[in-house]
Amino acid sequence: xxxxxxxxxTPLTINWSLSYSCNFSCSHCYSRGSNISEVTTDxxxxxxxxxxxxxxxxxxxxxxxxxxxxxxxxxTKYAVSKNLNVSMNSNGFLLDKNMAIGLKDAGFATVxxxxxxxxxxxxxxxxxxxxxxxxxxxxxxxxRDAGVKTTMSSVISKINHKDFQSFVTIAExxxxxQLFLHNFKCTGKGFDNREEFDxxxxxxKEFYIEALAYKNSNKDIDISFDDxxxxxxxxxxxxxxxxxxxxxxxxxxxxPNGDITPCGFxxxxxxxxxxxxxxxxxxxxxxxxxxxxxxPQGKCTSCASYEECVGGxxxxxxxxxxxxNNPDPHCWx
Amino acid sequence: MKITRNEDIFFxxxxxxKKEVDELLQDEEADDKGYITLIDSxxxxxxxxxxxxxxxxxxxxxxxxxxxxxxxxxxxVDEEDLKSDIEDFIEELMxxxxxxxx
Numbered sequence: 001x002x003x004x005x006x007x008x009x010t011p012l013t014i015n016w017s018l019s020y021s022c023n024f025s026c027s028h029c030y031s032r033g034s035n036i037s038e039v040t041t042d043x044x045x046x047x048x049x050x051x052x053x054x055x056x057x058x059x060x061x062x063x064x065x066x067x068x069x070x071x072x073x074x075x076t077k078y079a080v081s082k083n084l085n086v087s088m089n090s091n092g093f094l095l096d097k098n099m100a101i102g103l104k105d106a107g108f109a110t111v112x113x114x115x116x117x118x119x120x121x122x123x124x125x126x127x128x129x130x131x132x133x134x135x136x137x138x139x140x141x142x143x144r145d146a147g148v149k150t151t152m153s154s155v156i157s158k159i160n161h162k163d164f165q166s167f168v169t170i171a172e173x174x175x176x177x178q179l180f181l182h183n184f185k186c187t188g189k190g191f192d193n194r195e196e197f198d199x200x201x202x203x204x205k206e207f208y209i210e211a212l213a214y215k216n217s218n219k220d221i222d223i224s225f226d227d228x229x230x231x232x233x234x235x236x237x238x239x240x241x242x243x244x245x246x247x248x249x250x251x252x253x254x255x256p257n258g259d260i261t262p263c264g265f266x267x268x269x270x271x272x273x274x275x276x277x278x279x280x281x282x283x284x285x286x287x288x289x290x291x292x293x294x295x296p297q298g299k300c301t302s303c304a305s306y307e308e309c310v311g312g313x314x315x316x317x318x319x320x321x322x323x324x325n326n327p328d329p330h331c332w333x
Numbered sequence: 334m335k336i337t338r339n340e341d342i343f344f345x346x347x348x349x350x351k352k353e354v355d356e357l358l359q360d361e362e363a364d365d366k367g368y369i370t371l372i373d374s375x376x377x378x379x380x381x382x383x384x385x386x387x388x389x390x391x392x393x394x395x396x397x398x399x400x401x402x403x404x405x406x407x408x409x410v411d412e413e414d415l416k417s418d419i420e421d422f423i424e425e426l427m428x429x430x431x432x433x434x435x
Contacts, residue, residue, distance in 0.1 A: 008370065009350060012345070012377065058343075058372075177374075242377060
């Protein structure tokens with residue numbers, strides 16, 4: 001098995017926010033409050049052509065709430081006809097039985113549902129929407145009934161870090177194929193509310209030690225993490241091909257107006273999908289170059305795990321310190 | 334028995350990277366550099382050069398001997414050693430569920 005990463009000539013995944021419109025106002029949302037224009041459906045179809053021509057295989061619709069996009073099913077059918085693998089993340093509120101069938105027919109490969117607490121009242125409060133837990137779990141059931149493969153996304157925060165195993169219970173109940181336990185990003189409302197919801201470095205350490213041990217001893221459920229600072233925990237898989245943050249190395253993010261950013265949590269525009277050549281951006285962007293070749297600062301300079309962690313989450317370092325090269329403030333070392 | 338790829342495992346051939354590696358191989362050892370990217374349950378893997386060639390040939394039209402036959406014309410190595418390497422590789426990927434008979 002080769003372990004050398006020759007940088008990919010185009011991304012593998014486009015995380016695409018078709019709209020920032022949402023029926024929720026979650027406490028950690030990176031996009032809430034963003035006032036941004038949206039490209040037309042015709043332009044979206046041309047972007048799909050561009051993505052397909054660049055041999056980028058995966059599109060993941062986020063947002064905003066994708067189910068508020070009027071032409072979502074039509075767009076997805078078109079993308080699937082171009083051999084793209086399409087997935088999305090939803091709060092599940094609008095995902096009734098008919099919609100689940102529609103998503104199946106449109107060709108979604110997977111649909112992810114966000115659940116941030118196994119306690120309905122806590123989930124509803126965090127997502128500022130009464131009844132949202134019930135709707136989210138109903139969505140998982142509707143998707144299962146329709147034959148759509150599901151994933152579940154849970155953002156780890158003060159409200160759930162000591163109770164993450166309850167997410168496993170939900171995931172198993174609804175035959176979820178993969179459970180994502182995301183780190184807390186400090187962008188948008190996540191930045192504004194970080195004091196209330198983000199964990200301290202010591203709390204992150206405790207959470208990751210426990211969660212990784214659980215993952216490694218429970219192979220029936222596929223649990224995924226996206227936090228490079230986990231490299232400091234015993235049992236961390238050091239064979240990962242991409243070290244540190246994957247944004248800008250494997251994936252890019254498109255905003256509703258077509259602007260391209262390295263990821264949804266980094267507010268640096270590096271081009272526009274309508275007007276620019278994505279391959280040119282991927283291979284020549286100065287910002288991406290800096291993200292792929294970070295320079296260790298501070299405690300990272302003498303850290304034994306730097307090669308694995310590469311300074312942690314680039315988005316968080318930038319949001320909280322103003323410099324992508326600074327150590328991720330979540331790091332407990 | 335013919336060997337085929339598991340259709341649930343996504344793969345992409347990095348055509349430009351292969352061209353670069355092919356050029357490198359003219360002058361130096363570069364067989365650890367790959368050009369086939371696999372995605373299994375959201376995790377990215379890259380095969381080394383020989384692995385990539387084997388993967389490409391596992392399209393359901395060849396058995397082990399057919400694959401060895403093609404690659405022995407491409408690699409200037411002892412055929413028995415090559416066969417052994419190919420067998421080991423296929424065995425590993427069978428265990429991972431990425432390849433299958435049929």
